[in-house]
Every structure is written in structure tokens, then in C-alpha cells.
Amino acid sequence: MARELMYREALREAIDEEMARDPLVFIIGEGIAERGGSYKVTEGLLAKYGPKRVRDTPIAEAGMIGVGVGAAIAGARPIVEILYVDFTMLGMDMIVNQAAKFRLMTGGEGRVPFVLRTQGGAGGGVAAQHSQSLEALFYHIPGLKVVMPSTPADAKGLLKHALRQMDPVIFIEHKHLYMTKGMVPDGEHVVEFGVADIKRAGKDVTIIAWSNMVPRALEAAEELAAQGIDCEVLDPRSLVPLDKAAILASVAKTKRVVIVQEAVRRGGVASDIASIIQEEAFYDLDAPIQIVAGLNIPIPFNLALEKASVPQKEDVLAAVHRCLHLETVG
């Protein structure tokens, strides 16, 4: 059985269940205790688990992230909530030089079961320093797991898995998804990393998308279905590890691929996925791989410009038409 939950409720359920299960799980962040977090993800946890395990912090991202990494090295299971993925830049030394490398530097002995929860993405005019999609930076660093759920069920299942595995996880939520609703299975619901989900099965074109681009891709797929084009929407869910096998299987079926990312085009995850596909499935391709991505530009404040900076449904439609060698519809 399943219930309908909001994305943020599903995240809260995951944290709540894992805190109840494992006394080593605790969470720190700005305004997460009494206030319950900017997006209400941690609402009620302070009352339930007390100030030792649910702590507000000063605005000190490098310190918070570093303290989280240190606690994980010492065997606890910290969740550090960073309000915006833009702010993780302040703690990059702790993420890149400490958390990601620790296992290697210790010859495999030291593990860092550290979960950094944050959110990204554009929308609503929060401007250049609160709107970025920065997953490629983390994707590039060996040793980090990068997870970007698109639905309430995935958000819950992936966060629960994050709190049970042994490596640093960059868990990037999307500010536009917190209020979205979806069915979440009852009972224990854990989603392992590295398992893609087919959000919509289809035979003509594979659309690979993650985070907030999944609902956008699904919207486009419905419109294309009306034109007789049957799209498959594949959500990798975790970018590291990446479910290469599922991607290649889908490409072998449809022969055409569109990759949609909200992040800027240059040096993005989409480019790397495209490179994997051309390397391993070249002779399956009937059209060049299409990448739909953000412009190579910081996100402007003006709402029209903001919209023009990140992929829209129309961009996805056009890309699908291109890879079917059809005239584009405008």
C-alpha cells in the first residue's frame, strides 16, 4: 500500500525513521531545530529527538560541513543541512579534500558516512547566488556519491539508503519539488544508489533527466504521445553511482537519446552521460545525442530571463523532434 505525501514530508519521514532506528544519526543546520527548516523538512524532529541530535548552527558552512565530516569519521551518522547548494562552496575543502579523499588516504580503513543535504535549482527569482545547479562539481570528485531525487518516494528511499551506507553523500533536493506530491510506499522503503528508474516507458526516444527536469520531461512526453511519439523517461536518481546498464539498455531499445539537465551546459553531467553512450552504444544510435541544458550563464533575477536560462518543456520537445529527424514544431 502507499500513501500520498509531499516531497518534504517524505524526506522528513526518512530522517525520522532513521533517527529512530539508529541513535548515531543526528542533524545540524541553519534554522532546522525550533524553526523546522526553511522548507519544513525537519519540523517536529527537535521535539522528538531533543537538542543533542537536532541542532541549529551559526552561519558557518565550512565549519558545519567540516564538523559533519569529522563526526562521520568518528563513527556517527551526521546529516548536515546546507540551505542552498550555492553555500556548499564555502565548505568545498571539507567536501573535496577531506571527505572524498579520506577513504583513499587511509588505505581503505577510514570511512566517511556523511550526508550533506542541500537544495538547488532556479525558479522564483531568487537570483544568481541561490539558484544554481552544481551537481557536476561533486560528480567530478572521486569518492562522493551524488543523489538527486525527483519524487517523494525516491526522496525518502534514497535518503534512508544514504544513512545506511559508508561514503559521503551529496544529497541535492530541488526547491521546486518540496511541495510536489507523490505516492510513497508504506513501511520500510529504501532505494539503493545506482538503480535508475523508468518514470515512463516508451519505445521511440529515451529522455534522461533528473531532479526537477523529470517532471518537465514527463510533461513533454505526454505532449509528444499525442503526436504519436512514444518517449521513455529514465531518471538515474543517483548520478554517482550511475546506472549505466539501465541507460544502455534503454538506448538499445529506442536508438535515440535526449539528456535534460537544469545545470549549465558546459562541463555538465549530461555531457559525461553522452560520452558514455557514444562510447558504449554508438552503433545503436540513429541520431546524434541531444543535450538540453541551461545556458552557460549565472541565473538572472528577471523572471523572463531566469526562465530563458534553464530548459523548458519546449526545449525538450524540440530536441526529441531533432533526434527523430522531424521538422521542429517551432
Place this chain on the structure above:
Amino acid sequence: MADAILVPQVGQDLTEAKIVALNVKLGDTVAKGDIVAEVESEKATFEVEAFVAGIVISLPYGVGDLAPVLEPLMHLGQAGETVGAAAAAPAPAPAATPAPASVETATAVSPPPIAAPAVVTGSGRSSPLARRIAAQNGLHLNQIAGTGPRGAVVMRDVAAALQTQPAATTAPFALRSNTTLKSLQAGTGTPVVFLHGFGAELAAWLPLVARIAVQNPMIGADLAGHGAAATRTVTGFDALVDDMAQRLAEAGITSTHLVGHSLGAAVAVALADRGDLDIRSLTLIAPAGLGPWINGDYITGFVGAKTEAALRVWMQNLVHAPDRLGDAMVRAAFAARAGSAMPGALDSLARSLFEGNTQMFSVQAALARLNCTCRMIWGMQDAIFKPTDANALPGLVALHRLPGVGHLPQVEAAGLVGRLICETVRSAS
């Protein structure tokens, strides 16, 4: 056993240090812990301490010299001892690249066999999938109208073509056999004809054929005076080429890829130059006719050998590493002569082709006129010709120089040669 005192490591990436003081001389007795020298890096002076006791038995550097870091600065030993070969060698310093594990080794996978059918590349554009499916079904893309971007042939075009026309005929090539030509492996498409070198015969190609992953028919040819054609005596290079051209015509071969070795390679170039055959590609292995010099002793010794043992001695010249000359090769070469007209034919052919150390024919000019895909493969340790003969090639010819290989790359580096032939044939299909 002498101990080396090394020029100390005084920087992360410093390769030489300057000797600014030597506190000992040859014959001095040194105690463990003595400061025996001072060396200077770009930053500072460092003392060199003796880590063992002993008498200074070698002291190759003087004050002011630059000495390589981590090489012996001096050796300490017993009275009367000299620095043996072992001790004189650089101390077993860590490898320059300290990584314990080679990434290449760790992740290298053996190259996948080249097994895909010949890919047809028409003049137009096409998608990878369309190319693959068309090739699998024997369709030529340039016969299919493309409806993709800028006229590219895409999958739907191939699918339509497959529906409207029966699968292209891919009947095996029918060889009209004669005494010169023999099928080495059946197949479809343009045949690949193999021309052996002086003194060999077509059967010598069999081990290599197994390594060439193409679907084309592969055909061996015996040059006049060799193998099954031993009784057909010809004189001079042009006659040898004419003979082969006739045999190919008899066999119904009008379009072909040629692979030649040594003398056979020169024949292949000359055949291509005649213009009456559609030569799709040439793979030339250690070709004759490029330079003037040939190892005349070898020709004389090889032709004149009367016993298997003598033949073996001369055939050793063909390979760089002696163990690459298998017993079976020598035995087969010797057996081919027994009771055949070959020795006499070889002798007369050799007289008409070579004079002492001189090749009396050249294909240089023909090579310059060449207008088809051409690859040349040379062993850099070839002892029959001079590998430097390949120094001035026309730009169209691709050259592969193989270090540690002699006159028989197809035996000494069979995997690579097989792959190169395969790539040549496929690229020129």
C-alpha cells in the same frame, strides 16, 4: 661487497646536486656516521653521512662536479676490494615513478576482436545504427536515399530499403582455382590475395589468416617458380609480375586487396601500377624493390642450402629473436624443396633479380604513382633489407615500424599485422 653512498635526495624533483666538499679520498677509512661530503641544491648545502663503515674504494666525482641524485657518490668496501659490476651499477633506488601499481596494467582490457562486418561508408551522411544494420544486411548506404538531416541515411531509410528489396546478394566469392591460386579462407566480398616472399609459398600465410578478422575471401598465390608454380620458370621482375597478373585474370579476380611480403610486396605494387586490376588496398610487409641493397649472402646461402640444418642457419637471418623461427617453419621450407623443381627455379630467379648485394629492380616510381589505400609494415631489425629504405615514402602510404622485429613481421608480430591487414581491408571496402 661494496656499499654505495648515494648522492642524497635534497629536493622533491631535483635531478642533480653539486658537490661542494669531499671530506675523504680514496683509501680513507670511514666510520658509520662520518660526514663524507657536502652537496648543494638550489636552496642549500646538505651534509652526506656514511650509513655504513668501510674504506673508500671508488670516488668518481670531484669538488665542483654535478652528480645525479641517488646515484653512487662513492663506494665503501674492504681493503683491496674493487667495485664489482653489481656495486658499480646504480643503487636500487626507487623507480622514478613511485606509483606501486600501474594504472594501465590495472585497467587494460585486451582489445576486442575486430569482428564486425565491413562497414559501408557511402558518400552521404548516415547514422551509426543505419550503418550497422545496412552492413549486416549487405546494403550499400550510397544506394539508399537518406531522409535524415542534410540527407543522412537514418534507420527508417534502411528499414524501408530492406522492405523493398531482397537482401543484397552475399554469395561467396567463387574462385576459379588454378595452380597458382588457392583459397585460404572462404568469404564474401572483394577477395584479399596474399603474395609471399622469395623462396616461400602460399601455405606460409595460413597461420596469419586465422588472425585476420574480415569476411572477405582470402586467397593465397604462389609466385612463379615457387610452390605449386615451381615449374613455371620466369626471368626478371617484370615477367614475374606479368605472370601473376595473368593468373589473377584466369581466376576471375578483377577487384582485390593485395597483401604482399618482401618480393611479393614488390609484385603487389607493380600489379597496382599496371592499372588493369581494381586494387582496393595494399598491405606491404618488408617490401623488396625500395632500396638497392639486399643481403646477398642470405640469398646465396638460402638458395644453396642442401640440408635442413644449413637452411636453418640462413633462415635465422629472417627473424630478430632466434626463438621466433619455429622448427616447423624450417622443416616446411625444406620439405617444399625435396623432389621439386623449386631449387632450380629459385636459383635462376635469384640470378635474374639480384646481383650480389644489389636488387636489380625498383618499385619506387610505381609506389609514387599509387592511388589506393596503402599500409607498409617494417621490422626495424630487418636483416635482409635496410629498414631505412622506408624513409622516403609517398604521403599516401602509412608506415608502421615495429621495434624488435626482423624480416618476418607477419610471424614475429602476427597479431598486430593481422589487425593492420584487417583495418586496411575494412577501411578500403
Place this chain on the structure above:
Amino acid sequence: MAAPATDTARNAPSREILEKIFRTAYKIRVFETEGIKLYRQGLIRGYFHPYLGQEGIATGVCTALEEGDYISSTHRGHGHCIAWGADVKKMVAELLQKDTGYCKGYGGSMHIADIKSGNLGANGIVGAGTPLGVGAALAEQVKGSDSVTVTFTTDGGSNNGTFLESLNLAAIWNLNFILVIENNGYAVSTTIEESTRDTDLYKRGLAIGVESHQVDGNNPLAVYELTLAAAKTCRAGKGPVLIEAKTFRHMGHHVNDPGKYMPEDKLAYYKARDPVDRARADLVEMAGVPAGLIAQIEAEVAAEFEDAVAFSQASGEITAAQFAAFAADY
């Protein structure tokens, strides 16, 4: 919240403690001196930052800690490891890139760690150990343990932003955390006077309400006694504590830095107050041990190092296959 610690009357330390302090300080001295020789012979590659002249600090601090406590260290970390009780064999093996080293040759001089024993590791990023140490202290507080975490940092590290961020977090959460600033007067070659206006670094703790002290780092016994008191303060729930230990290097920043910028008179001053000599004199004078015992300890320490070199040279290195498996799982 005291200013520079004065020699308060305490019970004289036991002979056992005095012997441990001398043995430890001497062991560090031998490790560094002999290690430099191995470096000169090309057996050790890469970076090597000797702790010569600073032995009194690691020795005094670690002797005062208990099982279950944690330390995190600096790029100049050999002394901390040894004082923490590390196996010299595994340390030498690590420096010689062997698979029997603490990190199997993956880490090297700047990354030796031993999580199981509570050594969270040295660090190649100056100042980065501080948030990690605070994190370990936080983990222990969440677990409900009364263990203490000591982070060694440097005068250089105290100018990094994470110094304030993480010490402040330790302060607001009353963590069992001792921050030891080894003030050797140089950040690589830049003097403390060039780096800060007030060179009394303990005052930085006072400014954010942290009990802070200054101590002569070349007096191992004084460091020991101050750390003992600081640990007691922490375990009473009144942490964190900051200790600034004044000292001076006996040579440049690393093994190939001649340290020409270090004034000769200052160097002579500190060499005349050598911490190893001080520990030896304390053992002789306060515990009355005969010269024979001193010689025996020194011989034992020297033999231990020689054994460690022999052990390391007989050890192997990580194989290509082992590395491939490790890399595939990273």
C-alpha cells in the same frame, strides 16, 4: 578563562609518567632524524615535514590523554602519531610506500591515520584538522561518551577561517574539545609577526568565551600537566579549552628547506631549550633514574626504529590487481 598558565603546585609526576614522556620525545627525535636519512637515500619520497624541536608538545599532550580519546593532527604529524602510541613499523612502512603501512602506501607522510586507535589523521591542508576534531567531539557527545578530542593545529592554521568557525561550534555546544596551537613562529617561511597583529594566539579563544592558556611547548611536563587539567575541564562539561604552546622548529618547513630565514640567535636559544633534553633531565632529576637506564631507553628506541626499517624493507607494495579492485569500488 585564564591567561598564561603558571606553574601551580601539583603532586610531582610519577617516574612512570616521566619515563614515558622521555621515551616518547626521544622516539620522535629518532624517527625524524633517521627518517631524514632515509629520505636522503631516496627510500622516502614526496614531502616530509620534520617535527624536530616541537617534540615536547605532542608528547606532553598525548601522555595526558586516555584510551577512547581522539586526536587530529597537522601536515607535521609524525610526532603526534608516535606520541599517540603508533606502531613505528607501520609508520616507517607507510613512508616507504609499503602495503604494511598504516595507509598501505595510499596516504604517505601527510595522511597517516589510525581510526581504530582514535587517531583521525594528519592533514595536508593547513587548518583543516580543526573542524574534523570538533566533529569527532560532537560525535562523542551525541554518543553520550565523555571522551576528549584534541586537535593539533598551528599558528598558520589559526589564521584560517575554519579556526573560528569550528572552535565557535565547539564552544556553543560545550564539546569535550582541546585545541592545541603549536605556535612555532612560522607559516612555512612567513613569520607570525607578519601574519597577525597580536602574536599571543590564545587570546583568540578568550575572545569567543573559550578557556584558553599559553604554555612553553618545549617543556613537555608543563604541557602534560596543562593538558591533564584541560581534559578534566572538558570531562566536567566545561569544554572546549584552547592551549597555545610556544615552540620553534630546529630546521626549515620541510626536509629540503634549509630554513635560512630563521635567525641564528633565536634558533640557538630554542636549541638550548631542547624539549628532548628537558624530558631527559626531568627524568634524571625528578625521578632520580641512573644514566644507565637512560642509555637503555635510548638503545631500545634506536633498535625499534632499525627493526621498523628492516620490517618495511621486507614488505611489499600494493599490487596492480589490488589497486584495480580498490579503484573500481571508489
